[in-house]
Amino acid sequence: MANTSEPEIKPDSVKVYQVEEKSYTLSPNTYDIGTYLNLLKITPYQKINITLKEGNYTWNENYCTPEHTDIYMIGEKFKNGGEQNVVTILINQKGTQVVEGKECAYNSKLQVCNSFFSIMGIDIIEKINDTREKYNSSNTIGVFNLIGHIGSTPVFCLTFGRFEISSSPFINVQGNNVFGKVALNYSHFKKNSFANEKEISIIDTNSGCNGRGSVVNVSKTLITLAEGCKLLTKDSIIYHD
Numbered sequence: 001m002a003n004t005s006e007p008e009i010k011p012d013s014v015k016v017y018q019v020e021e022k023s024y025t026l027s028p029n030t031y032d033i034g035t036y037l038n039l040l041k042i043t044p045y046q047k048i049n050i051t052l053k054e055g056n057y058t059w060n061e062n063y064c065t066p067e068h069t070d071i072y073m074i075g076e077k078f079k080n081g082g083e084q085n086v087v088t089i090l091i092n093q094k095g096t097q098v099v100e101g102k103e104c105a106y107n108s109k110l111q112v113c114n115s116f117f118s119i120m121g122i123d124i125i126e127k128i129n130d131t132r133e134k135y136n137s138s139n140t141i142g143v144f145n146l147i148g149h150i151g152s153t154p155v156f157c158l159t160f161g162r163f164e165i166s167s168s169p170f171i172n173v174q175g176n177n178v179f180g181k182v183a184l185n186y187s188h189f190k191k192n193s194f195a196n197e198k199e200i201s202i203i204d205t206n207s208g209c210n211g212r213g214s215v216v217n218v219s220k221t222l223i224t225l226a227e228g229c230k231l232l233t234k235d236s237i238i239y240h241d
Helices: 033-039
Strands: 020-026 046-052 055-058 070-075 087-091 096-099 102-105 110-113 116-120 123-126 144-147 155-159 161-165 171-173 179-183 187-191 200-204 214-219 229-232
Touching (some): 144 155, 155 161, 171 179, 187 200, 187 229
Parallel strands (some): 020 046, 046 070, 070 116, 116 155, 123 161, 144 171, 161 187, 171 200
């Protein structure tokens, strides 16, 4: 009689990843946000919760996440809707990258590398206003950047807040490499008086020297764009709400 039992297929190896969760509280007048994130020494497969106490902060140092991390940054006293946020981050210092002896603008303050990063219930005022030629790298051309190796799926959430911006693009999804997701739910964008460009792109898929092209899922429930702001750079993004 034939053996009808299903064969057992065993893996060559098994790895179990345990997620370690840590929570922190940051007060005003202590650290720059980027400096603070670098000091936390976050490692892969960690979940990090950061509460910003009521007040004003700066974010002028760049931070690159490790892969496979979840980082949640939330403003104290945040209420659904973000109409009465009590935490504000100022981004106002120019960065410089020297290329073949030439100083170029380096706007990046965050690189989400195949990870998840959420900013919720926090208002941001960005007024870098750097008129120099941008450092042409898909990793750093935006203020916030979604990056990774080919096929990566970084996620960036910027929700329940008001954002005054001057730099375009504000968010860049590394072109030709990643499949990014950007959530901008319940957010209001306004071009501030420091902007030199006529129109500011919230999202781009610039791939540096190789043009544009990437697939981005954009969640934009109840997003409002004031005059001078547009959501997407023309012909650069395939997206779904």
